[in-house]
Amino acid sequence: MPKMTADQYMQRCLELAALGLPRVMPNPAVGCVIVFDNRIIGEGYHQAFGGPHAEVNAIRSVRDRNQLEKATVYVNLEPCNHHGKTPPCSDLLIKSKVKMVVIAISDPNPLVAGQGIEKLNKAGIEVIVGNLEVEASELNKRFLTFFQKKRPYIILKWAQTQDGFIADEKGNSKWISNDESRLLVHKWRSEEQAILVGTNTAKTDDPQLTARDWPGKNPIRVVIDPDLALPKKLHLFDYEVPTIVFNSKQNSDEENLKYIQIDFGINMLEELLNVLYEQKIQSVIIEGGRSTLQKFIDKNLWDEARVFTGLKSFRKGIAAPKLKLKPITKQMIKADLLEIFRNSQPINNDLTKHSVDQESPIK
Numbered sequence: 001m002p003k004m005t006a007d008q009y010m011q012r013c014l015e016l017a018a019l020g021l022p023r024v025m026p027n028p029a030v031g032c033v034i035v036f037d038n039r040i041i042g043e044g045y046h047q048a049f050g051g052p053h054a055e056v057n058a059i060r061s062v063r064d065r066n067q068l069e070k071a072t073v074y075v076n077l078e079p080c081n082h083h084g085k086t087p088p089c090s091d092l093l094i095k096s097k098v099k100m101v102v103i104a105i106s107d108p109n110p111l112v113a114g115q116g117i118e119k120l121n122k123a124g125i126e127v128i129v130g131n132l133e134v135e136a137s138e139l140n141k142r143f144l145t146f147f148q149k150k151r152p153y154i155i156l157k158w159a160q161t162q163d164g165f166i167a168d169e170k171g172n173s174k175w176i177s178n179d180e181s182r183l184l185v186h187k188w189r190s191e192e193q194a195i196l197v198g199t200n201t202a203k204t205d206d207p208q209l210t211a212r213d214w215p216g217k218n219p220i221r222v223v224i225d226p227d228l229a230l231p232k233k234l235h236l237f238d239y240e241v242p243t244i245v246f247n248s249k250q251n252s253d254e255e256n257l258k259y260i261q262i263d264f265g266i267n268m269l270e271e272l273l274n275v276l277y278e279q280k281i282q283s284v285i286i287e288g289g290r291s292t293l294q295k296f297i298d299k300n301l302w303d304e305a306r307v308f309t310g311l312k313s314f315r316k317g318i319a320a321p322k323l324k325l326k327p328i329t330k331q332m333i334k335a336d337l338l339e340i341f342r343n344s345q346p347i348n349n350d351l352t353k354h355s356v357d358q359e360s361p362i363k
Helices: 006-018 054-060 065-070 089-095 115-122 133-139 141-149 179-191 199-205 268-278 290-298
Strands: 031-036 039-045 072-077 100-105 126-129 153-160 165-167 194-197 220-224 243-247 252-254 257-261 283-286 304-309 329-333 336-342
Touching (some): 006 039, 006 054, 006 072, 006 133, 031 054, 031 065, 039 054, 054 089, 072 133, 115 126, 133 141, 179 329, 199 220, 283 290
Parallel strands (some): 072 100, 100 126, 153 304, 194 220, 220 243
Antiparallel strands (some): 031 072, 252 257, 304 336
């Protein structure tokens, strides 16, 4: 069997780490591979928030612990060095007397931020950082954005007609995309922590904003309702899913329904995102409508856009938002065209690998 390279071992870490998404959120997705004498003797990943970290699971899988003293540990994120829900992984690696630790990227969390690497070095463990850095950053883009930009990772999503409309003249948008595209959207919802709509969309479409057609957790629902004018009969107020209502009138907290007062001035979006950051929400899908989506675009407050173009034509109606960028990927979902845009340098991973095959792991 040919000898594997360091990048191949790190790629295996990333494959393992992805199995934990989205169950580990708001923690990062981490995989770990332990190599002795050019073969893998242990591996593991962080499987669920509050559970053992990747390094713990990998070391537990090693049959002969004596081999650890001459082993190299591959991990896609810097091992933690602080007590949270679990003990520090850097201490475990030191206690196990591993020879070397290869890390894809350092941890931007101020509680770690290089301190795990420093602790390993001081213990005499050789540390190498940077293998598959781009791919590792892509995997944990939500986690990195949260700590680096102090806001959630923002995904814009909409469906538009062949002639560029997001809704007809009466504001109706059902159904521009096909059933398989809508299933994919429900999968996406299960992968993110929050989903946001504006007042008009909430009133016109009465959306549930759940992942009801896909196994997984529902996102926190967020609605912008400045004057608290939305009818309480809407699905958003059914108390079934945690919901945040941003408004200019009141602060109150009921079961699964929280009203948060903000200033609706020129910095409204920044204030809203700051509140989501304080609520430790690392990702949010913006599902519209057109006015809300365009505000995020105009403020340059977005990271990714997922745009469906269906077969319908409206001729007249509400124009879809405009992006002055070329898509990084295109994919057909039956007859719908799905285009993915990035508000940054493209990452070397294919975002359209989101499969709607329900036999595959939810990533």
